[in-house]
Amino acid sequence: MKTTNNLLLFYHLIDKGSFSKAAEHIGLTKSVVSKRITALEQALGVQLIYRTTRKLTLTEAGDVFYHHAREVYNAVQNAEDAMSGLGESLTGKIRITVPTISGELILPEAIAAFSQQYPDIHIEMDLDNRFVDLVQEGFDIAIRTGAMPDSSFIARQLVQxxxxxxxxxxxxxxxxxxxxxxxxxxxxxxxxxxxxxxxxxxxxxxxxxxxxxxxxxxxxxxxxxxxxxxxxxxxxxxxxxxxxxxxxxxxxxxxxxxxxxxxxxLGIYAVYPYTKQQPMKVKLFIEHLYQYYQKYRDKFK
Structure with a gap:
């Protein structure tokens, strides 16, 4: 119950959003994944997810457990990145939520340059002017403008x-x-x-x-x-x-x-959740954004 495999299984289930997609990603059958999650809940003595025919919803306990599972997943990814030399073998997805104005200016050029350097990293950019909850909606980074309220998030200023x-x-x-x-x-x-x-x-x-x-x-x-x-x-x-x-x-x-x-x-910031094990690909992407925005800082002032 307390093995890394159980944590990773739960992470992939929530990340993919369904038993079938998680099973396909991991290489198991849907029934096996379902049975292992049920056994996990029984061993923990709490319900982790609400199951409906349309979607999975985290319970309060499930939300806490997911954050720990995500840290384990990120730690494993960092270890794999370190063993591979942190080179072009970096893979995976970075989800970023961006206000419309930022998505139409410097950011597309910055992403294109990053993708040339790391072609196996998939950038998924969502243009949305609403205030997105990064953790609840599964985003790695948000680009935000203005004063940053005190929170559990980290905000790195890209440019003024x-x-x-x-x-x-x-x-x-x-x-x-x-x-x-x-x-x-x-x-x-x-x-x-x-x-x-x-x-x-x-x-x-x-x-x-x-x-x-x-x-x-x-x-x-x-x-x-x-x-x-x-x-x-x-x-x-x-x-x-x-x-x-x-x-x-x-x-x-x-x-x-x-x-x-x-x-x-106003300051423009890259905002991301605090984690002890931030994926290397996210670290590289944030640093790349900072360098790119600084390159064009004269156009901002």
């Missing part, structure tokens, strides 16, 4: 991202260039709804200190690329991370305004 207010040359020619924050009330300010403040409150710094200015406009979206497109097509001003429009500012498609008043600058 400054925000900018900008508009197209034709829009500014038609509506004038704002020279102070109060001028924003006279402009069509397009809202980005995926941020910690509401879309129509822009963070600025002036003689009153750091505060928000209420703005208004005829377009709001939670998609940063759509917001950028609207600005390029002269619909109004936008307040977005500089990295989103760095090339547009460079080639003149957009022009930054009120640069001395913008107060928003």
């Amino acid at each position: 991202a400054r925000w900018v207010i900008c508009g197209s040359p034709s829009y500014l020619e038609s509506h004038g260039v704002p020279t102070q924050p109060n001028d924003l009330t006279k402009h069509n300010c397009l809202g980005y709804s995926f941020q910690e403040t509401v879309a129509n409150e822009w963070l600025i710094e002036d003689k009153l200190g750091i505060h928000t200015v209420k703005v208004k406009g005829n377009f709001t979206t939670n998609n940063a690329s759509a917001l950028r497109g609207a600005a390029i097509h002269s619909q109004g001003l936008v307040y977005v991370p500089k990295i989103l429009v760095a090339e547009d500012l460079h080639n003149g498609s957009l022009i930054e305004v009120l640069d001395n008043y913008v107060a928003k600058s």
Whole structure:
């Protein structure tokens, strides 16, 4: 009951999500896997999973047991990596959850470079603007922006991202260039709804200190690329991370305004659960992301 095999069996069952998939992965029959899990529960004296025809759900005891099983699995993987020299033989899957804006910018290029170096590691990236529970949903890493709350997770800052207010040359020619924050009330300010403040409150710094200015406009979206497109097509001003429009500012498609008043600058972090036995492939991936974001840090500030 207390062997490593039982822990690994339970880990694979939860990781794969069904008895049939776990049995196929391990090379056993479904009935054997089911009997061994039942025997494991009887030996422990607790129920580990709720079984239904559609899915497996962890009990409270099962959730605790799974975390220990995952640490054993990671320890075994690390040992195998060490014996193989930590070279291109690294294999497996890394699941990463990413806000839409990050998934459309530096990250795809960084992942492509990582995959060239470690072609046998499969990166599974999920674009989602909601706050994902890494442990419950089985993700290895999350890319998150802003202040990190105290938790059992570890957050490594990849880069500091400054925000900018900008508009197209034709829009500014038609509506004038704002020279102070109060001028924003006279402009069509397009809202980005995926941020910690509401879309129509822009963070600025002036003689009153750091505060928000209420703005208004005829377009709001939670998609940063759509917001950028609207600005390029002269619909109004936008307040977005500089990295989103760095090339547009460079080639003149957009022009930054009120640069001395913008107060928003947020850290971008790789967040991952604390574990004593973090898989080597995850360590390598996080370090790769850090180096890649640092390579382009001038575009963020």
